[in-house]
Amino acid sequence: MRNVTILCLLYGTLTLGIVSVLLYVRFHRDHESSWQKKPQEPATIWKLDKKLQQQAIRGSGQIPRAERPNKDEAKKPKPFLALGENFNYTDPEFIHGLSTYGLNTIISKSLGNQRNVPDTRDKMCLKKHYPTRLPTASVVICFHNEEFNTLFRTVSSVMNLTPHQILEEIILVDDMSEFDDLKDKLDYHLEIFREKIKVIRTKKREGLIRARLIGAVRASGDVLVFLDSHCEVNRVWLEPLLAAIAKDRKMVVCPMLDSIDHMTLNLYPSPVVRGAFNWHLQFKWDTVFAYEMDGPEGPTTPIRSPAMSGGIFAINRHYFNEIGQYDKEMNLWGAENLELSLRIWMCGGQLFILPCSRVGHVDRHRMQNITQVIKALRYNNLRLVHVWLDEYKEQFFLQRPDLKSTPYGNISERVELRRRLGCKSFQWYLDTVFPELETLSEMKANNLHQ
Ligand SMILES: *[C@@H]1O[C@H](CO)[C@@H](O)[C@H](O)[C@H]1NC(C)=O
Ligand SMILES: *[C@@H]1O[C@H](CO)[C@@H](O)[C@H](O)[C@H]1NC(C)=O
Ligand SMILES: *[C@@H]1O[C@H](CO)[C@@H](O)[C@H](O)[C@H]1NC(C)=O
Ligand SMILES: [Mn+2]
Numbered sequence: 001m002r003n004v005t006i007l008c009l010l011y012g013t014l015t016l017g018i019v020s021v022l023l024y025v026r027f028h029r030d031h032e033s034s035w036q037k038k039p040q041e042p043a044t045i046w047k048l049d050k051k052l053q054q055q056a057i058r059g060s061g062q063i064p065r066a067e068r069p070n071k072d073e074a075k076k077p078k079p080f081l082a083l084g085e086n087f088n089y090t091d092p093e094f095i096h097g098l099s100t101y102g103l104n105t106i107i108s109k110s111l112g113n114q115r116n117v118p119d120t121r122d123k124m125c126l127k128k129h130y131p132t133r134l135p136t137a138s139v140v141i142c143f144h145n146e147e148f149n150t151l152f153r154t155v156s157s158v159m160n161l162t163p164h165q166i167l168e169e170i171i172l173v174d175d176m177s178e179f180d181d182l183k184d185k186l187d188y189h190l191e192i193f194r195e196k197i198k199v200i201r202t203k204k205r206e207g208l209i210r211a212r213l214i215g216a217v218r219a220s221g222d223v224l225v226f227l228d229s230h231c232e233v234n235r236v237w238l239e240p241l242l243a244a245i246a247k248d249r250k251m252v253v254c255p256m257l258d259s260i261d262h263m264t265l266n267l268y269p270s271p272v273v274r275g276a277f278n279w280h281l282q283f284k285w286d287t288v289f290a291y292e293m294d295g296p297e298g299p300t301t302p303i304r305s306p307a308m309s310g311g312i313f314a315i316n317r318h319y320f321n322e323i324g325q326y327d328k329e330m331n332l333w334g335a336e337n338l339e340l341s342l343r344i345w346m347c348g349g350q351l352f353i354l355p356c357s358r359v360g361h362v363d364r365h366r367m368q369n370i371t372q373v374i375k376a377l378r379y380n381n382l383r384l385v386h387v388w389l390d391e392y393k394e395q396f397f398l399q400r401p402d403l404k405s406t407p408y409g410n411i412s413e414r415v416e417l418r419r420r421l422g423c424k425s426f427q428w429y430l431d432t433v434f435p436e437l438e439t440l441s442e443m444k445a446n447n448l449h450q
Contacts, residue, residue: 087263101147102366103230103262108149111265113189114156117232117360120258120269122299125356130239135246136168137238137314138221142211143229144175148182150230150362152189157232159193166242167196168221174201175211207376208311208333209326216320225314227359232260232267234358241314241357244302250349254305254313255357267360272299274353275307276436277338279395281381283309286436302352306434307341312359323347324417327383329409332373335380342388345433347423382408387415390426395439 087104088094097105139158143151158170170193174182190197200214216224223245225238237255244253254275259268272293276286293301311333323343326336344351385393386408397404430437438446 097147098365099367100145101150102364103147103150103362104265105147105149107263107265108147111153112149113152114160115153115232117157117234117258117267118269119235120267120358121234121236121356124298124300125236128240128300128356130236130243131246134166134239134242135222135316136166137162137223137225137242138168138219138317139170139225139227140173140212140215140219141170141227141229142173142175142208142215142311143177143182144205144208144211145177145179146182146229148179148186151182151186154227154229154231155190155193155197158227159196161233161235162238164196166238169219170197171215171218172197172199173211173215174199175208176202176205207331209330209336210328212311213325213328216317216325219317222317223314224317224320226311228311228361230260230362230364231312232360234258234360237357237359238314239357240354244352244354245314245316248350249316249319252308252313252315252319252344252349252351253302253357254308254351254353255359256353256355257309257312258358258360260360260362262363262365265362269358272303272353272355274303274305275309275341276434277307278437279440280399281335281338281384281396283307283337285309300356302354304433305341305351305353306345306437308337308351310337312361319349323349323421324414327380327387327414329411330376330380330383332376334373334377335384339380339384339388342384342426342429343418343423346388346426346429347418347421378403378406379408382406383411383414387411387418388426392426392430392439398440 091106094104094106097103097108101108139162141151141154155170155172158167172190174186177183187199190199198218200218202211202214206214212226223242225241227233233255241253241255244251256270256272258270260266261268272288273285274288275283277283288303292303293299295301327339330336330339341351343349381396382403385396389396
């Protein structure tokens with residue numbers, strides 16, 4: 001009798017696991033195909049709910065490969081369904097890893113604490129020389145329930161591929177993780193990097209935005225470099241970022257993000273792209289045309305970018321404080337990347353992506369509490385809209401009329417910040433930085449003329 005019960009339990013668990021993975025696979029495939037079907041659609045008529053959900057599940061700042069303009073169609077990785085034979089979808093460890101961490105933990109474990117990733121830089125980058133005296137960097141990495149090996153590879157890649165004289169420190173902020181291996185075991189393993197690492201643990205869940213600020217306050221390097229907890233930096237990744245900031249302290253720079261597949265953990269080089277967004281305030285990658293890289297610097301040309309994708313960027317530490325860090329009232333994550341991007345451009349700074357600085361980033365497909373994530377995203381977006389979009393907030397509300405009277409907290413401090421910094425109008429930003437963002441009426445007019 002007991003054996004039968006155990007067997008039933010076992011099969012029950014397995015079936016449940018298989019069903020959830022199949023559902024997940026189904027969901028994922030629907031996304032891939034919906035993307036492949038409509039690349040010609042203009043940004044403004046994206047289906048909000050689907051996109052929001054996708055954003056909610058995947059997390060901020062991630063690199064949806066299917067969305068990226070990819071020059072080498074042939075080399076484009078297949079969706080993971082095609083890899084079906086290589087994975088044992090019924091393995092409970094695989095299922096648990098995927099649903100908890102959003103990536104293949106079996107492979108992550110087998111890769112262990114560190115590995116070498118291929119050098120994805122253009123050959124012209126190898127000829128670049130950077131000043132020997134550069135500012136120092138504090139690398140801030142926040143994590144919440146990250147997979148142990150993935151987190152550790154992030155740290156060890158920074159330690160292994162950064163000259164120690166420019167690395168002031170790595171600041172790890174544990175935002176109230178719940179897993180045991182991220183406590184004593186992590187501290188124990190980090191001992192080998194003792195001289196460079198500070199670990200901070202929050203006393204309550206702060207969310208990524210406030211966690212980054214907690215890390216930034218403790219930093220003492222000249223430059224703050226924010227990384228996600230599932231990255232692997234590439235060779236000579238930091239020097240280009242620091243050199244650009246050394247030349248211009250109001251320059252904010254992002255590395256090019258190479259995508260690390262969440263199932264295979266293979267790294268795929270990214271084409272050169274810039275960050276953009278639509279009137280839903282959804283981030284997207286945009287093509288950089290070949291003629292834009294025709295100058296003497298060729299494929300190493302810094303790319304002027306209307307927006308940054310998420311939390312991977314470098315900024316002068318004092319400048320970060322001067323322009324008002326982040327909006328501390330924003331929750332969890334989402335919209336903070338666009339808010340900071342607008343603030344940088346409108347208040348006298350610049351934002352560039354540097355193709356010679358490469359950082360691999362795992363596109364995790366994490367199952368999160370969607371209700372909670374969407375709620376935070378909505379609130380954060382509204383704060384951005386009411387502080388920064390001026391009369392163009394109408395464009396956002398045309399997409400989301402339901403949010404017109406949704407509360408967004410007290411923004412008076414951020415409005416005052418904008419006034420104090422003497423920032424330019426959103427109209428200026430549209431004219432000067434991001435003319436590609438068309439209003440709905442412009443789009444209709446253009447369609448009529450065609
Ligand atoms: C898949 O994993 C399950 C559970 O670990 C195991 O019983 C099964 O034999 C595996 N199947 C294959 C084809 O390896
Ligand atoms: C998700 O978040 C919402 C809002 O914070 C909460 O009410 C709900 O209980 C959460 N659901 C789960 C499954 O944790
Ligand atoms: C909003 O915050 C400011 C200070 O940050 C405060 O002076 C003001 O009274 C607040 N407004 C409301 C309606 O609470
Ligand atoms: Mn990320």
